[in-house]
Amino acid sequence: MNKELILRLTKYKRILSKLKALGLERVFSNNLGDAIGVSPALVRKDFSNLNLPGNKRGGYNIDELTERLDRVLGYDENQNVIIVGCGRIGTALMRFDEFHHEGIRIKAGFDASPENVDNSTEIPVYPLEKLPEFVKENDIRVGIIAVPDSAASQVFDLMVSAGIKGILNFAAVELKCAGGDKDCPANCTVHNVNIGLEIEHLFYQLNLTESGIGCEDT
Numbered sequence: 341m342n343k344e345l346i347l348r349l350t351k352y353k354r355i356l357s358k359l360k361a362l363g364l365e366r367v368f369s370n371n372l373g374d375a376i377g378v379s380p381a382l383v384r385k386d387f388s389n390l391n392l393p394g395n396k397r398g399g400y401n402i403d404e405l406t407e408r409l410d411r412v413l414g415y416d417e418n419q420n421v422i423i424v425g426c427g428r429i430g431t432a433l434m435r436f437d438e439f440h441h442e443g444i445r446i447k448a449g450f451d452a453s454p455e456n457v458d459n460s461t462e463i464p465v466y467p468l469e470k471l472p473e474f475v476k477e478n479d480i481r482v483g484i485i486a487v488p489d490s491a492a493s494q495v496f497d498l499m500v501s502a503g504i505k506g507i508l509n510f511a512a513v514e515l516k517c518a519g520g521d522k523d524c525p526a527n528c529t530v531h532n533v534n535i536g537l538e539i540e541h542l543f544y545q546l547n548l549t550e551s552g553i554g555c556e557d558t
């Protein structure tokens with residue numbers, strides 16, 4: 341399954357849980373398409389490629405679709421996450437209550453600076469040295485990096501050696517698995533997030549569109 345498809349399926353799943361919370365039982369491909377910004381035909385194609393049941397007239401049963409999507413995506417009850425670097429970005433993520441609704445739980449933060457360490461809070465912040473033990477004891481598979489750029493690669497190595505398999509990196513350095521994702525013995529997946537780059541990309545696309553050169557929909 342390619343990355344774009346996985347992302348779309350994840351988005352469908354989020355919309356489905358919102359629709360279910362509103363008391364709806366069925367949904368149509370055009371509802372889902374509108375909600376995530378793709379055509380209804382692509383929604384139907386995605387679902388039929390994955391043998392997800394539904395039809396153009398009756399739509400899809402939300403419960404059935406959710407269950408099938410969970411199975412396809414390998415949905416895990418344990419969406420426990422840790423954050424390394426509890427400064428502005430790390431703290432903002434730790435305070436974001438909405439993650440709860442998506443089943444994501446930030447179990448702890450880790451920081452190199454003693455003044456940020458505090459285990460009396462709802463989400464405790466521990467010294468960095470505690471990370472390997474915490475990861476093992478709490479079966480943590482995903483970690484977020486929110487440290488300064490200069491510390492990102494060292495934190496990345498620490499996470500990987502502790503057994504973390506999925507890393508979301510906010511530092512403005514492109515991190516990747518040693519030897520490439522495919523051959524890395526640690527077999528981890530890294531997502532680099534760079535909002536600055538995304539904004540720059542958006543301006544670039546706007547400029548291209550306004551100058552009549554092209555319009556891209558990414």
Ligand SMILES: NC(=O)c1ccc[n+]([C@@H]2O[C@H](COP(=O)([O-])OP(=O)(O)OC[C@H]3O[C@@H](n4cnc5c(N)ncnc54)[C@H](O)[C@@H]3O)[C@@H](O)[C@H]2O)c1
Nearest residue numbers: 425426427428429452453486487488489491511533534535
């Ligand atoms: N992805 C984006 O679009 C985006 C946007 C803004 C900033 N950033 C990046 O996100 C990162 C965090 O930004 P911020 O504004 O929250 O920074 P910040 O300075 O507020 O916080 C960084 C935290 O990391 C801690 N730290 C430093 N070295 C560490 C180490 N080796 N191990 C553990 N903790 C360590 C510091 O004590 C601090 O609490 C930076 O790399 C910044 O460039 C990314």
